[in-house]
Amino acid sequence: MKHPLFTKLAALAAITVLLLFGLSMIEDVVRDRQRYRSLTAQSVAESLAGPQTLMGPMIHSACVESWDVETGKGDERRVVEQRREFLLTAMPEQLKLRSGAAMEERARGLHKVNTFNLKAHLTAQWGSLAGLQPQTTQKNSRMHCGAPIIMMAVGDARGIRTAQLTLGEQTLALKPGTFHPTYSRGLHAVLPETVRGQAPGLSVSMDLELVGTERIAIVPLGGNTEVQMTSSWPHPSFGGRFLPSEREVRKDGFSAQWRLSSLATTAQADIEKGSRICIGGYDDSPSDYAPGGATPRDCADSFNVAFVDPVNPYSLSDRATKYGVLFIALTFVAVGLFELMKKLRVHPVQYLLVGSALCSFFLLLVSLSEHLPFGASYAAAASACVLLLAYYASHMLGGLARGIPLGAGIALLYGLLYVLLQLEQTALAVGAIALFLVLAAVMVLTRKVNWYGLSQGTPPQRPTPPPAARPAPATPSSTTSARTEAP
Known part of the structure; x- marks a missing residue:
């Protein structure tokens, strides 16, 4: 060659x-x-509970305003009732949440999925409930409002293990569902009618145990929201619209704290207009904005913690x-x-x-x-x-x-x-x-x-320095002539 x-x-x-x-x-x-591992995570979520989102507590009351309108002329005159349905809501002025998340490993065959057991203590305070007083829009109209309901919405209600709600010294009976037209998954309790328009407001506390898969998100619904979370999981991933104001990640777990004001978040306005509460935050993939294929613009402000496994x-x-x-x-x-x-x-x-x-x-x-x-x-x-x-x-x-x-x-x-x-x-x-x-x-x-x-096909050699100058060797012809001329 x-x-x-x-x-x-x-x-x-x-x-x-x-x-x-x-x-x-x-x-x-x-x-x-x-x-296959993703399918395993989906299977565990379908059997246990999926990623969770907490929203609340919040008070709402469904109202109906009706009035009579005359139509037609002469003998064809008749009275027709018209009505307007609306929802009154009251967001807490102060919301505090203290929670601890214990990790549990679930498996399907060879594949393992991180699940969590969240134990949270919430306290919420309302300064005034004047917003629950209905206002008529038609003269001589009739107003009817249902009882005030305090509700707590979650992403997957199957994950609720235990819950207890206390109003002052009274423990209220919690029931499934929220009676909210948008946020139907969760739990609720009926408040006494006397709280409507109550000037001093009220204060409630809730103990909640919730299980889920891989991630927990929280909607900062209070005028001032303080959330503190601790866990034994050493690899948290903080996401959503807000990062923790303080956090400490150690080999044996982490602790994080969020302090948010309604001046920095639109969560209250988002919930009032019926925005979705989503699994993830604005930094997650489009598939995380369930249900119904929601996009980031459809979701209320929230922040989340994902319990990722870096040694996957x-x-x-x-x-x-x-x-x-x-x-x-x-x-x-x-x-x-x-x-x-x-x-x-x-x-x-x-x-x-x-x-x-x-x-x-x-x-x-x-x-x-x-x-x-x-x-x-x-x-x-x-x-x-x-x-x-x-x-x-x-x-x-x-x-x-x-x-x-x-x-x-x-x-x-x-x-x-x-x-x-x-x-x-x-x-x-x-x-x-x-x-x-x-x-x-x-x-x-x-x-x-x-x-x-x-x-060129020659064997590899290292270049050598040029040899020192030596006298040229005698040629055969010169040697012969020298021998001939010798005496």
Whole structure:
């Protein structure tokens, strides 16, 4: 062959394309497993309770105003009753919520889902209930209003375990439903008619136990809203329209506190006009704005806490497979350096086998992580691949002295990848620095390689300094003449 280097590079390019196809198939497997996990979460939500949203407490009263209207003339004159239906609402001026969330793990087969058990204590104060006094709009009209109802709306009423409502010293009987035309899921209690128009207002307290899946959202309905939440889960994700004013995330859990004023949120106006209370916040995907395909503009202001699992084996495996191309490239570079510096010949089929072993690591990782902790799965898959590659490289490169360094380098790559998977904020910086160091090492090792000589088919050699000047050797003709002229 006139250009063996170009032929070798073309073969390696074809092998790389084949390995990339294999990596894409492994990524499809990881996505399928992630989809199965999502179906598991949906199954748990259908059997237990889905993501929850709390809205309330709030007082409302349904009213009907009716009046008589005369129509027609003469003998055809008749009286027709017309009516207007409307809802009177009263939002609390002060709303305080103290809650603690205990995590419970539920599983369907191999897949696990985080559920929570929320125990909350709420206190709400109304300064005046004058807003519950109906105002007539027609002369001589008749007004009829139902009893004032205090309600608490939730995203999924199946998650309500226990609830108790206290008005002063009196415990009110809670019943399912809210009798609200928009927020029908939840619970309610009937208030005495005497509270309507009560100038001093009233104060209530509620103890609520609520279970749900993966996330809890709260609508800041008070004129001043204070929410304090604690949990033993160390990986919260705060979202929605408002972040906590104070938060502390520890290895054994977190605590967070929100303090909001009606000057900063439109929650009261949103609820008065019937905006939806949604599962998520404005930063979530469109599928989170259930029910009925609601969009962010249809949802009332809220904030939420998601109990995410950062060591989800499928998300970590998906992140790991994204480094597969880099693994293959760096390993091929390492083998190529041995081939170049030690003047070896490695067949393209051997490159293919080495790349296939690297690809098998990612498949081993995702399969083992379904049965073992992710750290143990990673260690087992990486150890198996390192031992296999070190053994094969010792024969491919002509000895243990060459195979073991290659295996050590691959082990270092696996160690670096594990560190990158554990990092969240600094993964990009660490990966970029490591890649720069590898590139610098390759450049240093190949700084004296005669690349033109490689392209012409000559064995790789390091350039040597020019020899020192010596007297030119005598030619045969000059030696002969010298011998002839000798006496």
